[in-house]
Amino acid sequence: MHNAAFAACQLPGAYEARRVTPPDLGAAIAGLRMPGTLGANLTLPHKERVLAHLDTLSPAARAIGAVNTIVHRDGQLHGDNTDAPGLLAALAQAGDGGHRPAAVLGAGGAARAAVWALRSQGREVWVINRTPEKAAALTAELGGAARAREDVPWSEVGLIVNASSAGLANLSQTPLPDFDFTGLPPEALIYDMVYKPAETRLMAEARAQGRRAENGLGMLAHQARLAFVRWTGCEPDIEVFFSALGQGARRA
Ligand SMILES: NC(=O)c1ccc[n+]([C@@H]2O[C@H](COP(=O)([O-])OP(=O)(O)OC[C@H]3O[C@@H](n4cnc5c(N)ncnc54)[C@H](OP(=O)(O)O)[C@@H]3O)[C@@H](O)[C@H]2O)c1
Incomplete structure (x- = not known):
């Protein structure tokens, strides 16, 4: 989905999957502070444990106690929750x-x-x-x-x-x-x-x-789009995300 969104926004980014075990979480998160890194998504079992590794949290992430999206800005890591x-x-x-x-x-x-x-x-x-x-x-x-x-x-x-x-x-x-x-x-x-x-x-x-x-495909597409907007400021149409999931023309 995110690679299709980069293409739709004509941005030179790339999104890739990394398998991270719990003991390696801190090192993996520290790696996001590198210049040129926009951020990351997280999934089970890291969404709750990651909070301790971040500099700031959105009100949603703080209240829910879980982060699925990390945004990197100038060495600072901000945790957000786009699932909600x-x-x-x-x-x-x-x-x-x-x-x-x-x-x-x-x-x-x-x-x-x-x-x-x-x-x-x-x-x-x-x-x-x-x-x-x-x-x-x-x-x-x-x-x-x-x-x-x-x-x-x-x-x-x-x-x-x-x-x-x-x-x-x-x-x-x-x-x-x-x-x-x-x-x-x-x-x-x-x-x-x-x-x-x-x-x-x-x-x-x-x-x-x-x-x-x-x-849950709709939630998957929408949480991804909201994460992408937070990383890049570009707002691709939701259809870009549904198409990448093989679910084109959902509004038809
Ligand atoms: N569509 C999306 O974008 C999206 C986003 C996030 C999550 N999800 C999906 O949401 C689901 C939950 O994720 P999570 O991160 O909340 O997982 P989680 O923290 O592991 O929680 C799992 C929950 O499911 C319950 N459960 C597990 N097996 C069950 C069964 N056989 N019968 C009844 N209840 C059962 C557990 O009950 P106990 O408390 O009794 O163990 C617990 O409340 C997953 O399927 C995940 O893929 C989808």
């Missing part, structure tokens, strides 16, 4: 109304970004997690309320965000087994952050019961 605004952009594109109560499944780093983002829209958020104590700790910090599945008033829920890794690379897994999607409002959206497979079991079951469902 990337999710909101993807939800808006998927037709989420932005006001009904939301249920977030999971309590890891992605769930923290989701809860922070949805709360920033002023929404009621219920968090459901396999390990309930983690949902309680998350909501104590970020707002919303931890709930057991049976205690959620599903008829009020306009959005379910799967921020758990249930279903990731596994078609037989779902974070909501034996769930009655018809108990949700008819216009409810089920947003699965997982994008491999393209249709998860959660999505398939929601669609089979007449509810809209989207995978």
Whole structure:
């Protein structure tokens, strides 16, 4: 995606993947202070541990406690979180109304970004997690309320965000087994952050019961675009990112 964006902006940059083990994180981050380096993205398991290696944090990164984007300026490293605004952009594109109560499944780093983002829209958020104590700790910090599945008033829920890794690379897994999607409002959206497979079991079951469902490719594209804008100041069309993902003409 980023190499397509460099080309679209006619900038001479390059983006490459590096595998970094936890003991090597400090050295890898120090390497970003080199002149000519714009920054980096991070993924599991580094998003939270990296905070100690950075000079400044955006309000979102500080509140969420996770960084997915590092911006380098004159030897200083700034940590940001574009997962949260990337999710909101993807939800808006998927037709989420932005006001009904939301249920977030999971309590890891992605769930923290989701809860922070949805709360920033002023929404009621219920968090459901396999390990309930983690949902309680998350909501104590970020707002919303931890709930057991049976205690959620599903008829009020306009959005379910799967921020758990249930279903990731596994078609037989779902974070909501034996769930009655018809108990949700008819216009409810089920947003699965997982994008491999393209249709998860959660999505398939929601669609089979007449509810809209989207995978996490939109969030992936939007968080990438927001990172690119922070690094370069150039604002490529989101279609550049969808095309690079093999998902051209998403707006058509
Ligand atoms: N689309 C995007 O751009 C994007 C961006 C970020 C993340 N993601 C996706 O979001 C997911 C979560 O990422 P993360 O960084 O938050 O991971 P994480 O910190 O490891 O958290 C994983 C969460 O999933 C729960 N979980 C794992 N297996 C489960 C299962 N079989 N049934 C029910 N719950 C299960 C865990 O519950 P416990 O607390 O009980 O262990 C935990 O709450 C991943 O699939 C990741 O690929 C997508």
